[in-house]
Amino acid sequence: AQKVTQAQTEISVVEKEDVTLDCVYETRDTTYYLFWYKQPPSGELVFLIRRNSFDEQNEISGRYSWNFQKSTSSFNFTITASQVVDSAVYFCALNTNAGNMLTFGGGTRLMVKP
Amino acid sequence: DTGVSQDPRHKITKRGQNVTFRCDPISEHNRLYWYRQTLGQGPEFLTYFQNEAQLEKSRLLSDRFSAERPKGSFSTLEIQRTEQGDSAMYLCASSLAWDRSDEQFFGPGTRLTVL
Numbered sequence: 001a002q003k004v005t006q007a008q009t010e011i012s013v014v015e016k017e018d019v020t021l022d023c024v025y026e027t028r029d030t031t032y033y034l035f036w037y038k039q040p041p042s043g044e045l046v047f048l049i050r051r052n053s054f055d056e057q058n059e060i061s062g063r064y065s066w067n068f069q070k071s072t073s074s075f076n077f078t079i080t081a082s083q084v085v086d087s088a089v090y091f092c093a094l095n096t097n098a099g100n101m102l103t104f105g106g107g108t109r110l111m112v113k114p
Numbered sequence: 115d116t117g118v119s120q121d122p123r124h125k126i127t128k129r130g131q132n133v134t135f136r137c138d139p140i141s142e143h144n145r146l147y148w149y150r151q152t153l154g155q156g157p158e159f160l161t162y163f164q165n166e167a168q169l170e171k172s173r174l175l176s177d178r179f180s181a182e183r184p185k186g187s188f189s190t191l192e193i194q195r196t197e198q199g200d201s202a203m204y205l206c207a208s209s210l211a212w213d214r215s216d217e218q219f220f221g222p223g224t225r226l227t228v229l
Contacts, residue, residue, distance in 0.1 A: 004156075035217065045157070045205065045220035091156050100170065101147065102218060104156030 002027045004094050006105035013082055014113050020078045021108045023092030029053075032096040034068065034075045039107070040088040048090075051075060082112045116140055118221035120206050126227045127196055134192045135224045139208030146189050147218060148181055149205040157205055163189060196228045 003026040013019045025034065036048040049061065051068050058067050063083075067076045079086055089109045093102040119138045127133050139146045144165050149157035160179065161171045165186040174180070178196075183189040193200055203225050207218035 037220075042222070043203065044222045045207075047217040047219070050217060093156075100145070100162055101159035101173070102149075102157070103159070106154075107156050 002029075002094050002096055002103040004092050004103055004105035006090075006092055006108050008108045009106070010109045010111070012111045012113065015084055016081050017112075018078060018080050019082050019110065019112075020076055021090050021092075021110070023075045023077065023105060025073050025075060025092070025094045027094060027096050029096040032094060035093040035095070035102065036066070036075075036077045037091045037093060037104075038088045039091065045091070049077070079110075082110075084112050084114055086110060087112045118206055118208050118219055120204075120221040120224050122224055123222060124225045124227075126229065128229050129196060129198060131196055132192065132194045133196055133226060134190050135204055135206075135226075136188060136190050137206030137221060138188045139206070140210075140219055141187075143208035143210045143219070144186070145209045145218075146183055147207040147209075148189070148191050149207065150175070151203040151205055151223070153202075160191075193226075196226075198228045201226055201228045 005024045032053045034051045037045045038048055039045050056068050063080045065078045089107045091107045092105045095102050121136045147162040148160040151157040159173050161174055161181050163183040166183050178194045181191045203223045205220055205223045207220045209216050209218045
């Protein structure tokens with residue numbers, strides 16, 4: 001079975017601070033894909049980033065970066081120089097060969113205060 | 115706008131009534147997914163279609179739930195004899211590729227309230 005755990009239910013930071021959102025996943029599959037989605041107050045889930053299980057290279061895309069470590073089954077997401085508009089619920093998700101559905105974590109609510 | 119659309123955006127119904135939701139995916143997308151999201155939780159997968167074929171439906175919550183995608187374009191999700199526990203946001207998503215690596219694009223959701 002697949003499982004995604006986001007231990008941080010809520011994080012509050014002040015604008016311009018860096019913030020890291022944690023994600024730990026469980027799967028027996030050797031091929032899988034990890035995603036981060038953002039859900040702003042409007043409710044629509046927005047795709048942010050994706051990583052496959054064969055590529056542990058960490059990358060930076062603008063103010064977003066991610067740290068994928070297979071050894072610890074973690075896929076953490078960092079926002080640099082946070083902005084008020086980053087306030088949202090962030091979901092980590094997993095897709096494996098066991099099925100074609102996304103398994104989501106419980107989400108982390110990020111509040112960025114001015 | 116060429117994103118995923120869902121109708122209605124909000125639905126209030128009385129317990130025991132049937133409800134039907136519609137999802138229109140991005141036009142060239144061959145896969146369509148339904149998820150349910152309850153308050154404070156992540157979305158939970160329900161079912162998905164590849165073109166008009168429903169390839170996974172074991173995750174539908176009960177036999178009161180059914181989904182169709184008759185011509186491989188829009189889809190409907192029906193809940194019969196609604197219960198208060200069915201109150202949730204119902205999300206639709208679509209994707210293009212045959213590859214699980216491709217992102218799913220989500221619609222705005224239909225919020226169901228069962229009184």
